[in-house]
Amino acid sequence: MGKLRSIFRYLFRRKHFENDIDRELQYHIERQTELNMHHGMPPAEARRQAALTIGGMEPLKDNCRDARLGRAIEVLAQDLRYGLRVLRKNPGYSLAAILTLALGIGANTAIFSLVYGVFLRPLPYRDGAQLIVLNQTVGADKDDAGFSPIEIAAYTRQNHTMQGVVEHHQMSFLLMGKDMAERVQTSVVSVNFFDVLGVKPLLGRTFLPSDDDRRAGAVLVMSYKYWRSHFHGDTSIVGRVFTMNNIPHTVIGVLPPVPQYPAESDVYMPTWQCPARSNSRNIANVNFRLIDVVFGRLKPGVTVERARADLEVVSRQTQAAHPEGYTGLSHFAVTAQPLKFDLTRHARTPFLILLGVAGFVLLIACANVANMMLARLLKLERELALRSALGAGRGRLMHQLLTESVLVAVSGGLLGLLVAPLALRVLVGFAEEFTTRAAEVRIDGPIQIFALALSLATGLLFGLAPAFARWDQMESLHQGGRSTANRGRQTLRAALVVAQVSVSFVLLIGAGLMIRSFSKAAREDPGFNPARLISMRASLPLFRQTSVEPFRKGITDLARQVREVAGVESAAITSVAPFAKVLLAQGPTHNEFEIEGQPLVAGQPVPTVDGRVVDFGYFEVMRQPLLEGRTLNDHDTESSLPVAVINSTMARHHWPNQSPIGRRITPDHGKTWFTIVGVAGDAREYGLDHKTLDEIYTPMRQNGGFGNVLLVRTAGDPRRMIPLVESAIHKINPYIALDQVSTVEDLEYESMASPRLMTILLGLFAALAVLISASGIAAVMALTVRQRSHELGIRMALGAARRSILAMVVKQGLVLAGTGAMVGAAGAIVLARLLTALLYDTSPRDLATFGAVSALFVGVAAIACLIPAMQVTAIDPLQALRRD
């Protein structure tokens, strides 16, 4: 309390304070004078001696002031005022510094929020660190094998390391209300699913053990998103009854808005309500591995390693009890890893690259500001030297310069916080390509602290730059501030520019590689014609059907009816559309098969192939060229010989230099033999940047499955045709649910979304870096010209041509840029390797990219040098010589 009063008195009752000091010291001198006179000195001498005991009056008073806490605040306020005045007086410098920093800090804040939200923020589930994901894999490539109900039951009952094990698989069912039929993404889960995750319902309740029973009646829990978008947040939803799979389902609860793991679904149901999962034949079949996600909660204190060992023991017991489930499976293995890792594994590489790049950009911005600071210091040199000579302590001057740079940095940081949300909006869309955690990304407390800490750190960092540059006050005074002799500082500035240039060069190489890779991928021929092609999934309201026959007939009829619609050229059926999101997310399947006459050899890898179930007319609608033999036609029926069309990659792979036509393969150890009747061209259905794999196309009526995706080739604008086709289908049957409706060109565009965004982001960062470095080069050259104007003036007076002087200055700048580029090239060769995973058909040492980037760089550097060098021509020799 006393301290506050004292600070207040010092700052705001200053007159009293000063008055007290004056009178106190006055009193001291008077008493000392009296004492001296008492000892016999004459009055004048007595007074002189008394004053001497005090010493310098002003320094003593200053020391008294320094003893006060209020003094520190006063000094800071003075420096701030002075700093603000200086910034206002040099608007160009201040704006450039603040804007560069704002961009640097804004970008870093946005990317850090992303990385924080995705990797660092605790999972929004209770004790998220205890959650682990189980995986069963087969083959050398560790393909997901999935889980069968028998295996899940074993892990659940026989493990010793987990508190709970739950399963999840996603189905797509029709949800029918009074006057609606909608296809809903349905998560089929164990009844303790939400308890293990630790998710509490927003409305109603989640599942209870008693719900795991047919007699209790079917129940549903709705996701927050679906409830909001389809029922407008109507709280009376709890208790509503819908029909699914032909039985009534009661909604018992709504989830809170937490990110859904492992997949976004509209509704959740217990396992017994899924017809496939609850079929008694499937439950007894260890080979029925429908369930793709199993996870559990570790008991307290149990490590992931111990859980892994435990799971392996359980799996060996299951394998011994059900050997029929593991014959023919090579490299079968079970493993586990933390949920958090599983959620974000795809995001790791691109995000860390972006974080590194943003950090680099900030460093470049810092170097720039440090450089500007040094330039300013040079201008101030005389003033500082003068103040220093007049008794201002070096510490005080440093304090003041530091205040100024922190002022710039914090302004930049605050402005950066305004920029960050804009940048973040773009970035979240990018993150959604990689992880469901993107929904949790936002700018909040920890992020703002990060941004401010970052700006303070940069402020101190570049504020300290002048500290490296010692100034010799006397020399500065003598030279009249012309300072040609401070080589140390020139070297520092040159080093800063070289460092800037080299880092920007690395970034530009990174961006260049991404652009080259992207344009290479974008130029790839998809192998079919995506123009004027629509794809949509059609779900027929057929229930209680135990065979696929009604589905096949229904979808075939539908395709025929769609072909009649005006504006439709042709239509066909497939199991999945090219570039479809589900296709890209799940990746190719690896169906094992045998070739006639080539029996499997133990220990040799079994050949595998990715497959499509299609209807006749598929290749014609896709415009996928036929290279050999014939396509599928409507004579390929249940009663005719099973046939297949393969792609040319598969043909070359298994029958190099010979025709595969007439060869036979079997997917089921000889029960069924498919005769190859045609070879089609390769199609890049998994995205243009994915090399084509072995692919087989089998007719729907022969392979036991069916497709429900319609491919429609239109005569005119496909986007305008979509509503026409939809309404035509609903006229045929209003209960056919249509979803995943899109033009194939849009799907193709979206399939490239993540490389496109990565390319754009890296490109933007690199452009920013180059811009900042160019301004760095220009600033240094401008200063050099100004400092050397005296010398250049003499040269001109002595007859040197302006052009040769211009060349000299530009050459000096290019040497800086060239040195930086060389250092950068060396760094790029090392760092570009990190990009390998993101590059398509492009070497990280791609010569063309290195060449183009170098050329671009030399050009930019030359321009950056030329602008300030032009000032040379404005030098009037006489003026330059006369100038102070």
Next chain:
Amino acid sequence: MAKTKSDLLQGTLDLLILRTLELEPMHGWGISQRIQQISEDVLQVNQGSLYPALHRLEEQGWITASWKTSENNRQARYYQLTKKGRDQLAEEKANWLRLSAAVARIVGVA
């Protein structure tokens, strides 16, 4: 015989000021005189450090200052120990005794 004069040890000035003020409130000049007298001219207080020290002690809340009429009938700035100052003095005294005893043992006087 001239008496040897000693420089004040770092930090002991605070102790001397507080101790002087323990006897009675006093102004700056008086404090320096008192220290000189009691130490029989061994200790000379540098005015350049006395006044900043007084301001520092006041800022710490160990002493307070007020204008009073002095012994020669003029207004002087008198300093007075506070309760906090008394506690501080006790602590510094104890420290000093411990320190000087230790130094004396090493030097071999005691």
